[in-house]
Amino acid sequence: MASENKISRRAFLVTGSAAGAALVLGFYIHREYGSHEAEGQGFRPNAWIRITPDDNITVLVEIPEMGQGPRTVDTMMLAEELEADVSKIRVEQAPVIPATYQNLSTGGSGGTQDAWGYMRKVGAQAREMLIAAAAQQWQVPKQECRAENSTVIHQPSGRHLSYGVLVETASKLPVPKVEDIPLKQPKDFKLIGKALPRVDVPDKVNGSAIFGIDVRIPEMLFAVIARCPYFGGKLQSLDASAAKSTPGVRAVFAVEPIGFLLKLDVNPNVAGGVAVVADSTWAAIQGRKALKITWDKGPNADENTVSIRKKMLAGATAEPTVVYVNQGDALQVLQKSSRRIEATYEMPFQAHATMEPMNTTVHVHRGGIEVWSPTQIGAILQEEIAALAGIPPDKVTVHMMYCGGSFGRRYQWDYAAEAWQVAREVSRPVQLLWTREDDMQRDFYRPYSYHRLAGAWDEHGNIAAWSHRIVSTPIRPVFDQPEKLTPQRVARQERGGSDLMPYGARNFRVDFVPVESAVPRAWWRSVADSFNGLAMECFVDELAHAAGKDPYEFRLRLVREDRKVPQTRQGAGDPALDTRRFREVLKLAAEKSGWGKKMPVGYGRGIACRYTFGSYIAHVAEVSVDNDGNVRVHRMVCAVDPGLAVNPDGVKAMVEGGTNYALTQVLQGEITIKDTSVEQSNFDGYQVLRMNYAPDIEVYVAPTGAEMGGMGETAVSGTAPAVANAVFAATGKRVRRLPIDPAPLAGSKA
């Protein structure tokens, strides 16, 4: 499921087809490790390292920094093999040169796993050359030398030379093939597995980190766009006279929506509207306020949350368009079973609401196009802007800026395309800013979903049958050419996290019904796992209760044997689910949380366990519910096995952040639709988790040394079900819909 997201998210833009998996692997095979860069001072053994005579080392990191920490973790990998003095390392974003760098676009929690494949190798390559350079200077065999802390040491004599001194000699040596250089064994790691301070933190506490929104170029102008608030609607009439006379406003013009174009396989979903260009952001905003616009609401004017919900409920009993998994005969077993329950769960649209709203700065000039963007898809952005403008990609220079959060939003490039639309109309660089309102009302939302599950158990407490109907407003139709949309294609993104059964249900079925909607949808941190995790882990809790078992003991018993549960999706990149690793995190979280200890009236503990994005994670939530039904989460205990934790503190940070991020959808956050537009416009309407509701979070990182999994999205999936199950423990009432509605819980302390 990790790679379901990882590969398909990348592949859909890179290749537009399911063949992307092979291409992604191909990156490693065709990567140019030996490219000598002639220009500039110092030693450049490859495209990732520069060492200067003053011993300073520059590391170029490809994966965009959105908060997930690639600049630190990638540098750790490289420095481990380079035997570098980390205090002398400076880290830069690698330039967008896709022929050299193949991980300039990232998603699916795959960044660290991708970098693991090459950052150590390029570090080792440089180290071997530096050792060879020292050996040559000393006229001794290479084998007598070793590297440590940016120094080469001649073992027998104790002589040593710093990397800076060796730069000139090393630069003249042949570049060895990376395949010929053995990498370190884990027992020899000095950095990997230790906590290294994040390299980007100093700049992020003194205001000097430059995010996309902070780009300042001489002569630049600032712009905002008035977009049609109705999905599928368009501009009907415009009176720009008052806007044009607003102080500071330079230009007002309409910009067209951009859908599929001949050269663009993927729909960029650019809304269109009216651009206001001014001397400052504030002047542009004032100018926009003065626009007199009437909008044509378009063909979807009647769509609202109630109408979408109606279709969701109908989908729960409709014929499925796709059966994801059908092992045994769940439907028949369920029909015959006397020990069976059913349950439904519903989760609405969610916004990404990154703290830095969407923005991009573009300069269209005679030599080409220069783009400064907070994006997670630098290489794709370059290709697509070039296609839009009808020029070769190498004429588009893309600067990948620090991203003020992404959570999947910056996998879309609509805002960069808009910035280009505006910039080509003026001769100066222009920064297009989305206000918070723009950002919240023109997001690509986490799909709405509705789940109907049925399960049966036998007299021993084994799950005899499990059936899961997923109804959702799917992601793919938002981006894919309509003629490509087979039922399988439509259903592609919504199965994640639903199709692997850790609990040994002999008869196991998951199927899908799509619901059409004009509301744009896309990948939201953990994608389908953000809803399927709730459905699965709440329902297994309901089965435990129905079978009269403790929910932890019930789960533990079902995974007590070591089994490998194979992936059910063809081409899934992640290994089979390992019940041993699943069991270990489950046990660890339960033990650390004090599972089974009595809690006061109105309090409850809930558990959930997930294999998600290639990593294993268990959550135990402690909640209280007051007389009015208000839920408070007090403590979250998390046990995580990422296989290998390159930077354990980074893993902790991702688990803390992912858990909190998920609490927004549990406690407060909801995007609702009226007249095919979003009702929430800022942080008053869309309530996100704040400090006063943030629980204590304990994270236990327990890597088993198995294949590395992802971490950026891992903690989201199990958070909601752990809390919902804890609410049941506190009140005896099941959560059927997120965010949790206090009303049905009022006066129900268990």
Place this chain on the structure above:
Amino acid sequence: MAHYELSVNNKMHDADVEPETPLLWVLRDTLNLTGTKYGCGLGLCGACTVHLDRQAVRACQTPVKSVGTKKITTIEGLGAGGIHPVQQAWIDEQVPQCGYCQSGQIMQASAFLAQNPHPSIDDINAVMAGNICRCATYQRIRRAIQRTASANG
């Protein structure tokens, strides 16, 4: 358009802007001090927090005409040539992820700690609830504030 002389980080700056322009945009677009961030424009998220005569204010809700001779401190000037203890605590606790909201978090926390050097957890939660972090580094922010408070002796 009106002319303003603003004291920012102990330096005088000239700005010719509309009187209603929020201080946020004067700092960012006119003075190129981009450490102060835009997050919501309505005083709901705290990303734009700066100090006016040592009081934490939301720069997006502060028209430039209301500033007068008050001393403005932004994240760029908080350390006054060095590093402020709150910034150091942020480093020690490894708080930032994306980092976008952290200027506002640090400006809010530093003004708060100056007035209340030994806050309780409830005090911290109440005051810092005005600052949103979508990476949700709240637990580390809490620890960093407590760390600074205990260093206050």
